Structures are given as C-alpha cells and as structure tokens.
Amino acid sequence: MLKPASSTGKRELILNAAAKVFSRHGFHRARMEDVAAEAGVGKGTIYEYFESKDSLFKELVREGLNFYSRAKLAETGKDSLGEKLRRLFLVHLKFSIDYRDLSKVALSDYATGSEDIRRWVSSMRQEKVARLKEMLDQAKERGETGRDLDTGVAAVLIWGALGSLWYQVTWEEPPPDIDGMVDQSVQMVMRGLENG
Amino acid sequence: MLKPASSTGKRELILNAAAKVFSRHGFHRARMEDVAAEAGVGKGTIYEYFESKDSLFKELVREGLNFYSRAKLAETGKDSLGEKLRRLFLVHLKFSIDYRDLSKVALSDYATGSEDIRRWVSSMRQEKVARLKEMLDQAKERGETGRDLDTGVAAVLIWGALGSLWYQVTWEEPPPDIDGMVDQSVQMVMRGLENG
DNA sequence: ATTTTAAAACCGACCAGTCAGTCATTTTTT
DNA sequence: AAAAAATGACTGACTGGTCGGTTTTAAAAT
Numbered sequence: 143m144l145k146p147a148s149s150t151g152k153r154e155l156i157l158n159a160a161a162k163v164f165s166r167h168g169f170h171r172a173r174m175e176d177v178a179a180e181a182g183v184g185k186g187t188i189y190e191y192f193e194s195k196d197s198l199f200k201e202l203v204r205e206g207l208n209f210y211s212r213a214k215l216a217e218t219g220k221d222s223l224g225e226k227l228r229r230l231f232l233v234h235l236k237f238s239i240d241y242r243d244l245s246k247v248a249l250s251d252y253a254t255g256s257e258d259i260r261r262w263v264s265s266m267r268q269e270k271v272a273r274l275k276e277m278l279d280q281a282k283e284r285g286e287t288g289r290d291l292d293t294g295v296a297a298v299l300i301w302g303a304l305g306s307l308w309y310q311v312t313w314e315e316p317p318p319d320i321d322g323m324v325d326q327s328v329q330m331v332m333r334g335l336e337n338g
Numbered sequence: 339m340l341k342p343a344s345s346t347g348k349r350e351l352i353l354n355a356a357a358k359v360f361s362r363h364g365f366h367r368a369r370m371e372d373v374a375a376e377a378g379v380g381k382g383t384i385y386e387y388f389e390s391k392d393s394l395f396k397e398l399v400r401e402g403l404n405f406y407s408r409a410k411l412a413e414t415g416k417d418s419l420g421e422k423l424r425r426l427f428l429v430h431l432k433f434s435i436d437y438r439d440l441s442k443v444a445l446s447d448y449a450t451g452s453e454d455i456r457r458w459v460s461s462m463r464q465e466k467v468a469r470l471k472e473m474l475d476q477a478k479e480r481g482e483t484g485r486d487l488d489t490g491v492a493a494v495l496i497w498g499a500l501g502s503l504w505y506q507v508t509w510e511e512p513p514p515d516i517d518g519m520v521d522q523s524v525q526m527v528m529r530g531l532e533n534g
Numbered sequence: 535a536t537t538t539t540a541a542a543a544c545c546g547a548c549c550a551g552t553c554a555g556t557c558a559t560t561t562t563t564t
Numbered sequence: 565a566a567a568a569a570a571t572g573a574c575t576g577a578c579t580g581g582t583c584g585g586t587t588t589t590a591a592a593a594t
Contacts, residue, residue: 152569167453170366174554175572184571186556195554257363264509292522295503299523302502303495310494313460326491334530348543370580371546380545382582391580 153191156181160202165246169199169259196256199247206237206244207266223281224332230274231304231324238312239320245312249305271301278335287335300331349387352377356398361442365395365455392452395443402433402440403462419477420528426470427500427520434508435516441508445501467497474531483531496527 159181163172174195178185192198221229238245275297281287287296307327311317355377359368370391374381388394417425434441471493477483483492503523507513 168456171453173552178572185554186571187569189555190569257367260364295519295522296526298502298506299499299526302498302500302505304498306494306498306501307491309498323491326488327495330492330495330530333532334526336529369578374546381580382545383543385581386543 152181152183152187156183156188156191156198157202157205160198161206161241161243161247164199164202165243169247196259199259200262202244203248203263206241206248209237209241223277223286223335224328226277226281227300227331228324228328231307231328232321234304234308235311235317235320235324238308239316242312245308249309249312267301271297274301281335291335296335299334303327303331348377348379348383352379352384352387352394353398353401356394357402357437357439357443360395360398361439365443392455395455396458398440399444399459402437402444405433405437419473419482419531420524422473422477423496423527424520424524427503427524428516430500430504431507431513431516431520434504435512438508441504445505445508463497467493470497487531492531495530499523499527 156177160172160177163177163180166172174188175185177198178188181188188198192201275293278287278291278293278296282289282291282293287293307323311320317323352373356368356373359373359376362368370384371381373394374384377384384394388397471489474483474487474489474492474496478485478487478489483489503519507516513519
C-alpha cells in the first residue's frame with residue numbers, strides 16, 4: 143500500500159527532485175537512483191510513495207497540471223474571446239517560467255516513456271484541443287469570429303502556436319516581456335479568426 | 339569502414355524497416371533486433387551499414403528531410419508570401435501522408451534519444467524557425483505584412499501551427515482534404531499577419 | 535565451362551553494461 | 565519494545581554492440 147499524500151513532506155520532496163532530474167535528460171535517461179540522490183532519500187523510499195517510474199512521471203505531470211488548472215480560467219463565460227485567449231496563453235507561459243523544470247518535463251517527454259504514458263499524453267492533447275474548439279464555437283455563436291470559421295482547424299492551429307511559444311520560452315533564453323509577447327500573439331490570432 | 343550507399347538495396351531496406359519499427363514505439367523501445375527482423379537481415383548486418391542506433395536514427399531523419407527538401411520550395415522569390423506559406427504547409431503535410439512512418443519518427447522522437455540527438459533535433463527546429471523569420475522579413479520589406487509585425491514571434495507561432503497540423507494529420511485519422519485544410523489555414527495565418 | 539580462391543557480405547550467439555524494482559536489515563518514531 | 569519508515573546492496577531482465585565463423589559473390593586460373 144502506498145502512504146497517504148500527507149505523511150511527511152517527503153512526497154513533495156521526491157516530486158520536486160523528479161522534476162529536476164527528469165528535466166535534465168528526459169524520462170529515459172533519468173535513473174531512479176538519481177531522483178533518490180537529488181531528493182536526499184534512499185532509492186527504496188521512492189517506492190514507498192510511488193508505484194513505479196511510470197507512475198512517478200504521471201503523478202508529476204498531473205500535479206503540475208492541477209496546479210495551473212487551479213490558477214486557470216475562472217471561466218467567466220462573459221469575457222471576450224480575446225480576453226479568454228490572452229489568459230490561456232498567459233497562464234501557460236507563466237507556468238513555464240515559474241516551474242521551468244516541470245515545464246520541460248511536460249513538453250519534452252511527450253513521446254517518451256511506456257506505451258501507457260504515450261497514450262495518456264496524447265489523450266490530454268486531444269482534450270485540450272477539444273476544449274479550445276468549444277471555446278471557439280461559443281465565440282462563433284456570439285459573432286466574435288468569422289461566420290465561416292472552421293473551428294476545428296483553428297483550434298489545432300492555435301494550440302500549436304501556443305505550444306511553440308511555450309517551447310521557446312521553456313528551452314531558449316528567458317524571455318524579456320511575457321505580457322507583451324502574449325498581447326502581440328493574441329492580437330495576431332484574433333485577426334486570423336476574424337472575417338476576411 | 340561503412341559500405342557505400344549503393345552496394346545493394348540493403349541500406350534502403352534497413353532504413354525502411356527502421357522507419358516502421360521506430361514509428362511503432364518510438365526510439366527507445368525500438369530494438370535493433372526488431373529492425374533486423376523487419377528488414378529480414380541479421381542484426382550484425384545493420385552494423386555493416388550504420389555506426390550505431392543513434393546514427394541509424396539520424397540518417398533516417400536526414401534522408402526524409404533531404405527528400406522533401408528536394409521537392410520543396412524552388413524558392414521562387416517572387417511568389418507572394420501567401421503562396422510561399424501555402425507551399426510550405428502543403429509540402430510538410432503531403433510528406434506526412436506519403437511517408438507516414440517516417441513522419442511519426444520525425445515528430446514523436448523529438449525529445450528522445452541521446453543527448454546528441456536531442457541537441458541535433460533542437461538545432462534543426464531553430465534553423466527552421468529562423469528561415470521562416472527571414473521569409474517574413476522579406477515579405478514585410480515588400481509591404482505584404484503589417485508594418486509593425488514582430489516577425490520573430492510570428493515565425494514561432496506559424497511554425498507551431500504547422501507542427502500541430504502536421505501532428506494531427508500524422509497521428510489522427512487520415513484527413514479528407516489536405517488542400518482545403520491548407521488553404522483555410524494559410525488564409526487564417528495571412529489575416530493574422532496583416533495590419534490591424 | 536569448371537574449379538579455385540579470396541574477398542565481401544552476412545549472421546546470431548554472446549558479452550558487458552545498465553537499471554527498475556525488491557527485500558532483509560537498520561534506523562526512527564511512537 | 566514494537567511498529568513504521570527508510571535504506572541500498574542485490575537481482576533479474578533487457579539490449580546495444582561485437583566478433584568468429586559461415587555463406588555468397590566475383591574474379592582468376594585451368
């Protein structure tokens with residue numbers, strides 16, 4: 143049986159260490175021993191808190207996702223589409239700065255790991271795109287976009303654009319002015335969605 | 339010493355097998371033995387044609403890249419930006435359909451493999467984005483885009499959008515109408531680039 | 535044409551390194 | 565003192581790469 147999440151701070155400790163170690167070389171090259179060393183615990187201890195390496199990875203990513211979901215869209219449905227997109231972009235990029243290690247893990251290990259993880263990550267992407275499409279559909283309904291917009295394609299494009307920005311911010315040099323970049327980006331995206 | 343590329347069709351044979359096997363489970367889970375089996379050769383034979391697993395992967399991706407580079411932009415500098423983008427998108431997506439296995443490899447193993455591969459792939463991305471930025475800069479010069487466009491950000495966004503489309507086409511159900519989708523996408527992108 | 539011969543191509547059993555996960559033992563807590 | 569937590573040496577499974585030996589090919593000799 144696994145210990146409850148609150149037994150000590152040890153669970154958090156391990157999770158943080160995992161973020162650091164996974165982000166260094168990716169899932170495969172990260173050894174459980176290294177995670178243990180980074181956390182300052184014995185290797186065996188990790189298995190008191192996590193089923194397996196796979197499970198540790200999943201918990202790690204889920205934790206991060208939860209975190210920034212919480213900070214995320216209070217989903218005030220009355221905001222304009224532009225405002226919603228701005229917040230979406232901002233939350234993701236802020237996250238990537240505040241939790242750089244975790245962000246690297248989430249981004250770079252997409253294709254890594256077991257078949258199980260692969261499917262899991264892929265389904266998350268699908269869900270994200272689907273949610274984005276919903277948002278666009280609503281906006282379209284309200285006439286905030288072009289009448290003939292293909293929201294499916296648009297959602298894929300926007301998600302990709304955000305992902306690319308995210309990647310850039312996470313891996314390349316620290317960006318100077320996130321807010322400005324986001325404003326600029328959203329402006330571009332919004333123009334793209336409008337009627338020709 | 340490695341054998342010349344032309345000694346038999348065996349090199350091609352192995353490369354094709356590698357595309358298939360790598361695309362199935364990603365770089366790490368693909369075993370050289372499986373590649374050998376798929377190609378119908380002994381494991382040792384692979385090492386007559388390729389230095390190592392890493393090198394096999396690189397050659398594979400390079401081969402694919404070469405191929406579609408060739409088919410690519412005859413770079414007729416006088417085409418409109420829209421036309422250039424349309425061709426860029428089309429070439430990538432057509433490639434992903436014709437060489438689905440190879441496409442999966444190129445896409446999903448971005449973060450995978452050795453440190454060496456990781457860096458190599460990352461540098462390719464940088465280069466692609468840089469080239470895209472150049473294209474945008476030229477167009478901006480000619481007044482085809484908004485005067486105040488941040489071409490750096492735009493290049494990142496567009497590359498991401500294309501990548502996302504590429505991913506969708508490669509992994510999800512076979513798309514119905516590539517040309518239509520591309521037209522739609524490029525239209526959106528072009529609107530986004532114009533002056534507000 | 536046939537045989538000889540040597541080099542080139544091919545092969546897969548094996549080796550050596552790796553690492554996730556276990557568990558008997560030790561340390562800490564209650 | 566006994567229960568809980570922590571540990572790290574160990575094991576078992578796995579796989580990239582090697583290498584001595586076999587087969588194929590092609591050229592040379594008869």
